[in-house]
Amino acid sequence: MNNISEITRQDILDIIKDGFIVHLDEPAYDSNVGDYIMEYPVKIPFYGRIDEISxxxxxxxxxxxxxxxxxYRNALGDISCHLRFGxxxxxxxxxxxxxxxxxxxxxxxxxxxxxCxxxxxxxRNEKSDWKRYLDKFNELLRTDGYELYPAQHISGRDVYRARNYIEPTQPCFPDSLFTERYKELVVYGQGQPIDNISGSVDLNAKKHICKIMLEFREPMRYQPNRYDSWTENTDALEQAVRRLNEHLxxxxxxxxxxxISPCSDYEILAAHFxxxxxxxxxxxxxxxSSREKTAFQAEINTSLQRDNVSFKLNDSGLIEQLAVHEVLTSDIIALSTQIQEPGLRELFDLAIEKHMQPNLQSHKDAVEKLWDVLERLKTYYADLDKRQSADKxxxxxxxxxxxxxxxxxxxxxxLTTIGNDFRIRHHETNKIDIVDIRHYDxxxxxxxxxxxxxxxxLQ
Structure with a gap:
């Protein structure tokens, strides 16, 4: 693929070579210059905390x-020598x-x-402005249809991979709420609530995210009745709670x-389901607001990651589960590039994409697509019949x-038997139903x- 334009490629090269200017949304005091600034230069070496050869x-x-x-016999000797002598x-x-x-x-x-x-x-040097580089790379790449995203974690830190960029869709609440998306795993309203999706999130982790929620009480005005000009002062958190209570x-x-409680605000909030x-x-x-959204998302995700919670707040504003304990890794996702047959590659990518979406229907679709991949894989060698191709x-x-x-x-x-017996690729009435998202996974x-x-x- 050559989707990255010559202009974008040169812009990226210039950033790697020379750095770039970060423009701030509001003035920040710089102790080095003894004054407030609205912009500052950023430049980090592409090789981070190691050397060029490494x-x-x-x-x-x-x-x-x-x-x-x-x-020299190879590039290693060649490059090492010329780097040493500049x-x-x-x-x-x-x-x-x-x-x-x-x-x-x-x-x-x-x-x-x-x-990546x-x-x-x-x-990368964690003390450097590497996140500014991530944002800048994505700003440029998204115009050509790519983005860098955190595909997995190592020692609690994000590892980035590239994927096709799709403009985030605005969720339609309340149908898109977490409890609606995972309603097969969440039971409430009668007796003790049951949580089979986020029950592993401990109280300390909840306290940390509740502190952030309380910090982002962005003031706003609310008009209770659109036919009445009267408005009341409120904030983003109060509005969120009001909307949830109205929905439920x-x-x-x-x-x-x-x-009125003697306990800390965040402790009271964290005690909820x-x-x-x-x-x-x-x-x-x-x-x-847009600016607060970005900061809120970053703070929430940093807190979740620090507490080893396998959820994140995505770019559409939805809490989604991370595949941290699954077979799916960034290396497996990258196998797509090795598939020469376009139809098989497209099915494989679609199955991965569906599985990474945070709702039951997408996980159902992912399993069906993956079984389609399995069947198509058996016919990979077109010069052989299906049995011979599978045997090879x-x-x-x-x-x-x-x-x-x-x-x-x-x-x-x-696996072929599972695909035939369970309601995966076939939907006749005699097929075995799958009602638990964990079984799909x-x-x-x-x-x-x-x-x-x-x-x-594959050859």
């Missing part, structure tokens, strides 16, 4: 790349070197991989208690070992594990 070696196998200097013209000499595929016309993937590696926790038709949260707190966060995000895939996966042939052949048959992960392995052996 950085490039994370992306390229320099020992197998050719040398441009006859004195022979290269500029810090980013490799952007014009055809061995690195970073020039215009060399495709999008090498550049996207380079940018710049932001990798093992590379019961006062599940009463902020007036905060003024976790799914309702997630509802309020989504509604509060919806009420905030199994043969390659097994590396000629009979025990593994039996294992993988059995697993292919078992089990089927998805089991099938994905086999597919992900098979994709690595």
């Amino acid at each position: 950085f490039l070696s994370r992306i390229y196998d320099l020992e197998k790349m050719p040398s441009k200097d006859s004195r 022979d290269y013209d500029g810090d980013c000499w490799f952007f014009s070197d055809d061995r690195f595929n970073l020039r215009h016309g060399d495709g999008d993937e090498p550049l996207l991989k380079f940018l 590696e710049m932001l990798h926790p093992a590379v 038709e019961i006062p599940v949260v009463d902020l007036r208690v905060l003024n 976790t799914p309702f707190l997630f509802d309020i966060i989504e509604l509060q995000y919806d009420e905030l 895939i199994i043969e390659d996966m097994a590396c000629g070992q009979d025990a593994y042939k039996t294992l993988f052949s059995t697993e292919f048959k078992e 089990y089927f998805f992960n089991r099938c994905l594990a086999l597919i992900a392995l098979a994709l690595q052996y």
